[in-house]
Amino acid sequence: MAMSAVAEGIAQVDDSFAAIMDSCLQCRACEVVCPSLVPFGRAMEGAKAELSAQIPSPTRKARHVVVGKMLASRSLLKLITLGISLGQKMGARQFLPASLRRSFDGIRPIAPRSVESGVTYLAIGDRIGKVGFLTGCVMNVWFSDVHTASVALLQRAGYDVVIPAAQTCCGALAAHDGDVKNSTHLAEQNVTAFSEFDTVVSDSAGCGAHLKEYGHWVGESGSSFSQRVFDITEVVARAVTDGRIPSSTVDRGKVAVQDPCHLRHAQRIVEQPRTILRAAGYTPIEIDSSGQCCGAAGIYSLLQPELSQRLGVTKADQVRASGVTTIASANPGCEMQLRSHLEAGYEIVHPVELLWQAIGS
Numbered sequence: 001m002a003m004s005a006v007a008e009g010i011a012q013v014d015d016s017f018a019a020i021m022d023s024c025l026q027c028r029a030c031e032v033v034c035p036s037l038v039p040f041g042r043a044m045e046g047a048k049a050e051l052s053a054q055i056p057s058p059t060r061k062a063r064h065v066v067v068g069k070m071l072a073s074r075s076l077l078k079l080i081t082l083g084i085s086l087g088q089k090m091g092a093r094q095f096l097p098a099s100l101r102r103s104f105d106g107i108r109p110i111a112p113r114s115v116e117s118g119v120t121y122l123a124i125g126d127r128i129g130k131v132g133f134l135t136g137c138v139m140n141v142w143f144s145d146v147h148t149a150s151v152a153l154l155q156r157a158g159y160d161v162v163i164p165a166a167q168t169c170c171g172a173l174a175a176h177d178g179d180v181k182n183s184t185h186l187a188e189q190n191v192t193a194f195s196e197f198d199t200v201v202s203d204s205a206g207c208g209a210h211l212k213e214y215g216h217w218v219g220e221s222g223s224s225f226s227q228r229v230f231d232i233t234e235v236v237a238r239a240v241t242d243g244r245i246p247s248s249t250v251d252r253g254k255v256a257v258q259d260p261c262h263l264r265h266a267q268r269i270v271e272q273p274r275t276i277l278r279a280a281g282y283t284p285i286e287i288d289s290s291g292q293c294c295g296a297a298g299i300y301s302l303l304q305p306e307l308s309q310r311l312g313v314t315k316a317d318q319v320r321a322s323g324v325t326t327i328a329s330a331n332p333g334c335e336m337q338l339r340s341h342l343e344a345g346y347e348i349v350h351p352v353e354l355l356w357q358a359i360g361s
Contacts, residue, residue, distance in 0.1 A: 021047050023307065025300055026176055027261035027293035032268075042216055048178030060177075067173035067299065068182025071137040081141040085110035102309075103301065106336030107142060115140060115147040118165035121155055128158035128244075131235075132197035134190075134211065137169040139204050143332050149356035150203040150232045156359075157239035159199075166193040170202070172210035173298050175217070187217040191225045200225070203232035203352065205263035205331035206298065212267065231263065232352055233330055237272035240279045240355075248281035248358040255282040255354065256324040258315070258338060260331035264291045273330055276351040280358040284328075287318040296333035308337075316341035328354060 026044050052060055070076050084107060087093070093104055115135055131154060133147075140147060154161045171186030191214060194200045202208035208231040215223030239245040255277055263269045274284045295301060295311025319327055319342060327342075328351045329335045338348045 017051070021051060023304060025261070025293050025295070025297040025311075027297060028265040029261065029291065029293065032265050042213070045175050045178065045216075048176065049180045050178070052178040052180070063177055063299070064174065064179040064182060067177055068171075068179040068186070071173065072169040072182075072186060077137060077141055081110060084142075102340045103336070106338075106340035108145075108335075108339075110142065111144050113140060113144050115144070115151055115163055117163050117167075119163050121151050121161040121163075123158050123160050124155045126158050127160065129199065130160040130162060130197065131199040131201050132167075132194045133161050133163050134167060134170065134194075134200065134202040134204075134207060135163060136202070136204055136207050139207070139332055143204075143335075143350075146203055146332075146350045146353060149350065149352045149360075150201070150236075152356055152360065153232075153236050153239070153245060153352055154201065157236065157244045161201075162197070164193040168193070170204075170207040170210050171217070172206050175210060176298050184217050187214045187222060190214075191218055191221050194225065194228075198228055199235075200229045201232055201235055202229065203330075203350065205231065205260040205267065205269075206333060208232075209262035209266035231267060231269055231272075231330070233263070233269060233272040233276060236352055236355065237275040240275055245279070245355070246359055247279040248355075250281045250358065252281040252354075252358065253283065254285045254322075254324045254326075256287050256319055256322045256327045257284045258287065258294065258319075258327055258329040258334060259291045260329060260334045261291065261293050261297070263330050273328060273351045276355050277328055280351075280355040282326075282328075282354060285322050285324050287322050288315070294334050294337045296331075296337035298333060301333075301337065312337050312341040319346065326354075 024044060031039065088109060093101055096104055117135065133151060135147060151161050166189065168186055168189045170190065171183045174186065175183040200211065202211055208229060211229040212226045214226045236245060240247060257274060259270065277284045293311055294315040295308040301308035315338065319338065325346050327338060327346060327348045329338060329348055330350055335348045
């Protein structure tokens with residue numbers, strides 16, 4: 001309603017409008033139930049862009065530098081990752097301000113990078129094709145085990161997996177924050193980097209959802225690119241169904257399923273992660289049939305810590321109520337949010353990690 005009021009000239013793009021827009025999670029749950037099929041995610045990105053243009057502020061400009069430029073810098077990310085790794089080993093958590101402590105708690109123990117740029121990982125067994133694989137920004141340095149499992153399963157499914165060296169950050173965080181210039185630049189760079197591939201795979205729900213909407217940022221070439229993008233759960237689940245990836249015969253018990261908003265609502269992918277978990281020998285346990293947002297929502301947890309905290313506590317309570325200590329989540333932000341709100345003893349992993357652990361040997 002606020003956007004409609006501005007569009008109709010009833011309200012202005014002012015601080016009150018900014019407060020309303022900034023409180024939105026951009027989880028896109030409203031799109032699923034909207035009878036008019038309003039593309040609310042795209043509308044929110046447009047509203048954020050108007051805020052950046054009409055109410056520029058040093059804070060907003062600084063955020064654009066971080067999410068639009070710094071995340072795309074591999075050398076800077078390496079430096080930041082080194083600092084986090086040293087901090088984890090030296091117990092630096094206690095010296096962090098309270099606003100950053102919870103985010104620090106959500107980060108996995110930093111592991112060596114597992115997927116290298118410019119490398120082709122050859123198919124195992126009968127080769128059926130070639131895919132381009134998005135390594136992303138923080139995924140490649142903070143979630144390297146997810147990449148290991150994804151690439152290994154794609155190889156097992158019969159794909160040569162190519163890691164284009166010219167790729168960069170997907171630009172989702174920049175787009176969500178209204179940074180049109182950097183969002184467009186990053187999209188253009190990725191469209192060019194993946195131009196030779198008929199299939200492009202992402203193992204981050206947030207990244208995949210944004211890649212599938214590049215047409216909004218780059219026009220016709222972006223639309224063509226988006227039609228070739230698939231989430232890793234789509235590709236692996238299909239390979240399981242087709243028999244190209246085997247299923248485990250071992251009963252590994254129960255696993256709680258957390259549906260990332262940008263997988264369930266934006267990409268409308270629900271069953272595929274469960275197919276993968278069953279193939280790994282697990283019984284999927286539902287914790288939230290409505291798919292309520294966990295509160296991570298990109299950088300929302302840093303910008304709206306109280307609201308994010310409230311949603312994180314709710315999601316953690318849903319996990320505890322299930323009685324299950326292994327949780328499958330297909331998005332890095334959601335995983336970090338869950339880990340930061342659950343006590344020791346809970347394991348939060350990507351569905352493909354569980355399948356690779358089950359059949360990898």
